Amino acid sequence: MTTVEARPGPTRGIRPKVVARTGLQAGFAVNAAIVAYLFVQAGFASNALIVLGRLTGLYAALLMAFQLFLMARLPWLDRRIGMDRLAGWHRWNGFLLLWLLLGHAVFIVFGYARPTGRDPVDQTVELAETVEGVLRAVVALLLILVVGAVSARFARRRLAYETWHFIHLYTYLAVALAFTHQVAAGTTFTSSDLATAYWYALWGSALGAVAVGRILLPLWRNWRHKLVVTAVVPESDNVVSIHLTGRDLDRLPARAGQFFLWRFLTRDRWWQANPYSLSAAPDGRTLRLTAKAAGAGSAALRQVKPGTRVFAEGPYGAFTTLHRTRPDTVLIAGGVGVTPIRALLEELPGHTVVLYRVGSDKDAVLHRELHELALARSAELHLITGPIAPDPLAPHALAGLVPDIADRDVYVCGPPGMTTAVLRSLRELGVPKPQIHFERFSLAG
Structure with a gap:
């Protein structure tokens, strides 16, 4: 671990x-x-x-x-x-x-x-x-x-x-x-x-x-840390993880939940900068990003070779533990929005409940890692699958899964439609606004 x-x-x-x-x-x-x-x-x-x-x-x-x-x-x-x-x-x-x-x-x-x-x-x-x-x-x-x-x-x-x-x-x-x-x-x-x-x-x-x-x-x-790809690992048919290392990464002020703008310095990709979240908490030695093939840039990540130099801008984002207000937490992820959620689960103290919403079991990227982390940290993990109607994250459903949700910090990351629906449910359940933290994928995808 x-x-x-x-x-x-x-x-x-x-x-x-x-x-x-x-x-x-x-x-x-x-x-x-x-x-x-x-x-x-x-x-x-x-x-x-x-x-x-x-x-x-x-x-x-x-x-x-x-x-x-x-x-x-x-x-x-x-x-x-x-x-x-x-x-x-x-x-x-x-x-x-x-x-x-x-x-x-x-x-x-x-x-x-x-x-x-x-x-x-x-x-x-x-x-x-x-x-x-x-x-x-x-x-x-x-x-x-x-x-x-x-x-x-x-x-x-x-x-x-x-x-x-x-x-x-x-x-x-x-x-x-x-x-x-x-x-x-x-x-x-x-x-x-x-x-x-x-x-x-x-x-x-x-x-x-x-x-x-x-x-x-x-x-x-980038001059100081000199990032380089060490491994490219397919997570599913359309999701891939990139592992990186570099110099003095313990001095890089990155935190779980943040993202970088990544530029892979190959002949055909050096000019493209794409935003991807860290999918593992920085440990001072390595970094990892996980991305879904949503465009030409992310689809080409499978072709990146180990040894490729990387120019990264960041870290960016306030989706971190800096803004916690309560000892216990709920993490709600949708689709590939699980990447910063998975990283946060590594770093969060206190009791944590993770709700992972996907269409089917095969869409549950990083589920095995989440399961192992949840066991190691005594956290609860709920994999929620099925159609979007009726809403499995409606107020009554959330209250059933996490009865004390109004007494916890809640982190939400997923597609805009899902995020908007969950935020509406949290308001109906009376979760105070300072306890709600969310990422909409408007920049970091």
Whole structure:
């Protein structure tokens, strides 16, 4: 049996998630107030539409910088809030940003067109030709419109992760174009030394966070640990486990329940980064991921050879024991969502009940390991099979399997539909929100 280091007990006092969320909200509120102050100090244009255009443009710039912070993958923030929720906030913030940018463009164009009587198209062309930075702003807006379209739910479900991720990278080009537009044409930006210093500091901090979280830290960790594949083990017809080792893995701050973005450095796969959860608790010597063939990237994992070098970004996610509030736990897994659940079972103290929901026995990946772990840790394991109706995880069914579920922490990981249904059942059973921890597969699959 794998030996893992002792973990802290249930969280006391203010929860880490609350601290991080409150810090983000307070930081945004302070910056929103600073932007409003600098806007007023710069003075108002005579045209109300231009005033609205400048104000929406400034808050769009603030939201754009905030977007960078949300997805900078800073470890302190990610461990407390989780990539899953940060990605959700990033998505909704992105749609608000899009509306502010559209409002900025419409107000500015109509504001300048009203005194001259030009139509909006002619006015846009005239501004692009005569005002430095406007053409770059138009290109940035078009790029953000494309990214917003592919991020909509109906489009996201139809795109491979690799395609969506590649298109999303154009956001950085849009950010660069928008920033140069603000420098060149932003009246408030140049209205005072204080305003100029503030905006440079804001953009510098946001871009610096991205550079640290998404470039420098991953490069440092991969140079330090030098991960390499040691074995490729088929778990079923469409599920495979990859075993890895490396240097100084005891210093890699990975925990059970977290995931990495894995890049296998072969000739045909080095450019693909796919998110997979750890399926075993890190022991300081090895790592293991287990993935289902859900796309071209995961289907090709069977072809990876031992000895292949791996570039891993992470660890990411707040689906860990850091957020425990109670001594005892319920782990609920659906399908391949069992991978982080299996890892958590290795690490969790106290009495644990595991509910594993699959369509049939043959779909129960890692079931033998779960059974052995449950025996070794005096945990209860329930394999739940059969059709989705009637719901085997409905409130009355959960209460029958775990009568004291409201007095336990509950970890849920599975397909979005199952996760949503279980969360609804937990609410009906009166499980307090701080005791519910879940992963929706929105990024880590």
